[in-house]
Amino acid sequence: MSLIVQKFGGTSVADAEKIRAAARRALRAQQQGAQVVMVVSAMGHQTDILVDLAAQVCEDAPAREMDMLLSTGEQVSVALMAMAIHDLGGQAVSLTGAQMEIRTDSAHGKARIRSIGADRIRAHLDAGRIVIAAGFQGIDENLNITTLGRGGSDTTAVALAAVLGADMCEIYTDVDGVFTTDPRIEPAARKMDCVSHDEILELASLGAGVMHSRSIEFGKKFNVPIHVRNSGVFTDVPGTIIGPLSEAADRAVSGAALTKNEAQLTIAGVPDKPGVSLALLESLSAANLSVDMIVQSRGADGRANISFTVLDTELNAAKKAAREAAAAVGAREVRVGEPVSKVSVVGLGMASQPGVARRMFRALADAGINIHAISTSTIKVSCLVAREQGQEALRVVHREFELGKTPSSPATIEDSLAAAKEAKAADAEAVIARLQAMEELRIDGCEIDESQALLSLRSVPDTPGVAAQIFEAIAARDVMVDLIVQSIGEDGLTSVGITVPQKDAKAAADIVAEVAEKIGGEVSLDPGVAILSVTGVGVRSHTGVGTRIFRALSAAGINVEMIGTSEVRVSVVIGGEHGAKALAATEKAFADVIR
Structure with a gap:
């Protein structure tokens, strides 16, 4: 049985209607034969609201307490998502970072993942449940709640995909995929079918806002193919695969x-x-x-x-x-x-x-x-x-x-997925070894x-x-x-x-x-x-x-x-x-x- 991790960002779960739409997508994947883990961000601008609220009560809030506060946004989302799946006839369980044993260092607001305990998640999946995982959060060695910083839910999703050996990590967002540049600035920007981990690492760090670079690092280290897709599209329209292959090996520049x-x-x-x-x-x-x-x-x-x-x-x-x-x-x-x-x-x-x-x-x-x-x-x-x-x-x-022009012989989504599967099989033992120190420098x-x-x-x-x-x-x-x-x-x-x-x-x-x-x-x-x-x-x-x-x-x-x-x-x-x-x-x- 295949295993898919699906991540839904804040705009994709901004209200009850969108939460139910995401729930239907997860149920559809399960009905097609996959085990499903959903990673969910805080609703809409909920994190911003919490940050503003903290500023009203404290000019210089302690980092530990900010993490305690901000982690509640994801806990609201996962509970509501589990309720929506139950209402649609499915089975689901919501889990916080602590319940998934996402162990981090103690750098509040910028914590790095050290390890994830997969046993509880696997038990729920084997029982036929969809696991709804709170993104962005973990616990340190003293059981303090920590948050992973900007793009933390993306990081959680790809990290879980790595630990669970998932076939795919799907990132649902409000855009159709990864573009050659920001389409809000350049109208001629074009969606790419595939892009390499190395290229998107650079693009992410340079301001391309689709995903944070730390999540791409996980994808590269653990050979996880990442599928960036539009959560508003109710068909299986493909987005962009981030994996081993560049879109066009004969083109010097892939993105700006x-x-x-x-x-x-x-x-x-x-x-x-x-x-x-x-x-x-x-x-x-x-x-x-x-x-x-x-x-x-x-x-x-x-x-x-x-x-x-x-x-x-x-x-x-x-x-x-x-x-x-x-x-x-x-x-x-x-x-x-x-x-x-x-x-x-x-x-x-x-x-x-x-x-x-x-x-x-x-x-x-x-x-x-x-x-x-x-x-x-x-x-x-x-x-x-x-x-x-x-x-x-x-x-x-x-x-x-x-x-803005499509390359003459672009690599396809199928090409990238096949290359990712081959790389994963060839590097299996090394991947297992790297899981012991997940976000450590390599x-x-x-x-x-x-x-x-x-x-x-x-x-x-x-x-x-x-x-x-x-x-x-x-x-x-x-x-x-x-x-x-x-x-x-x-x-x-x-x-x-x-x-x-x-x-x-x-x-x-x-x-x-x-x-x-x-x-x-x-x-x-x-x-x-x-x-x-x-x-x-x-x-x-x-x-x-x-x-x-x-x-x-x-x-x-x-x-x-x-x-x-x-x-x-x-x-x-x-x-x-x-x-x-x-x-x-x-x-x-x-x-x-x-x-």
Whole structure:
């Protein structure tokens, strides 16, 4: 007998009529021969109402009591859903996080799942009942109620699917599936039949609001196919399968995303020596802050600038942490930049198809949109732009890569499900082992690339089109670029760091020097650097990953020249002579979590 987990969000259970509609869907799945677990969120805006109520009684509510309060929203929903199923002639039982033995750590408001006891759920399923599970909540080792943070019900659903070995986790929401971008901003956005876990991990972290990245991490770690569907459609119209396959392997870009409300901070005049990046990351980690985009420009005159972004809601906490770090390392100052948005493109095909960054930069330049900072990874290019230009920037890049057009040979839902089944069977034993520490950090590996050179272009005008000119010139000579980092501008000037293969270093330096003669700037070349990369599920959502890397490098006396981050990879540029030493130190630092 198949087993399906169905998750219904707040808008899908906002009133009695919608609750009964969701109940009928679950009963229909059971009648078709499946065992069914429903994960239910709080009704409509109930969580917001509870947050507002708490603010009326207490200016600074204790985190423990907020979790006690907010967990009640889901308890109302699961009880009503069980009643609806009984009224429709079915059998159901509602269970809280504690009753399902969802064990978490004690980080109230952002708790991580450690384990789930499946025996009680299986007993109810075997007795013919539909299990109605309260999403978003668990208990810590002291039996305190905890909540999982934003997207917590999605996380609960995929975690339960992993533990129970479900054939599918269906996420019912108010949209038809996963789109190439937000259809509320770009009318030409297109629903995809399938998208890979890696791509949606990046898109989720970059502002695509369908699912939270922590739930996708579970899907990737435990080979759970996730079907995003519209709860308002009363037929079996398919949505989007999130699984092993990209929609089109021959297309460089699969989707675009916008994070609207980003705040940018720069710690200026940081001593360019080992241990400095560590001090910053330790301060941010201690404040439980998840840095979105972090860039470190190569130093000049013994000083460097480290810039990073956080969501607006975390700006005050980030300023405090940054000032503490700046004081500790002797930096000159902490600056808060103008409000920005981050526009990004994502695609597995970027790894094998060059030119994505160049096309993106040119499209933005032609639209008169200035790029304030750049960060890249193997499957992502992100640019900070002025907040008032964010939505237009998203439309521009979506059209540039023709994401509104269906690929010529797209993978199908059936293809993705078959690939997911194959991956699950091949990795069965490893999945069982990982269930013992469900949401713990998992590192796939540490790598060192000693074949790169670093080009630095300083004091470049911070104006539209500069990045496009640089990368068009490089692409015209068929030089491949690996990492790109543009620092946040200062006094109308910015800096760009580029890594290229050592064999192309001299040619690339000559090309960039020609561009610099036209636009201004100073060019320097380090002909032998190494790129150290740490890859794994959760490297961004676990705030201590950067701290481990920089602590290991600091202890080894290795300075960091440049930083680039993504959802699944942290890369740092170091001196080429330190490659082997850096790799050994980093592997030792992550020895407990490398799979």
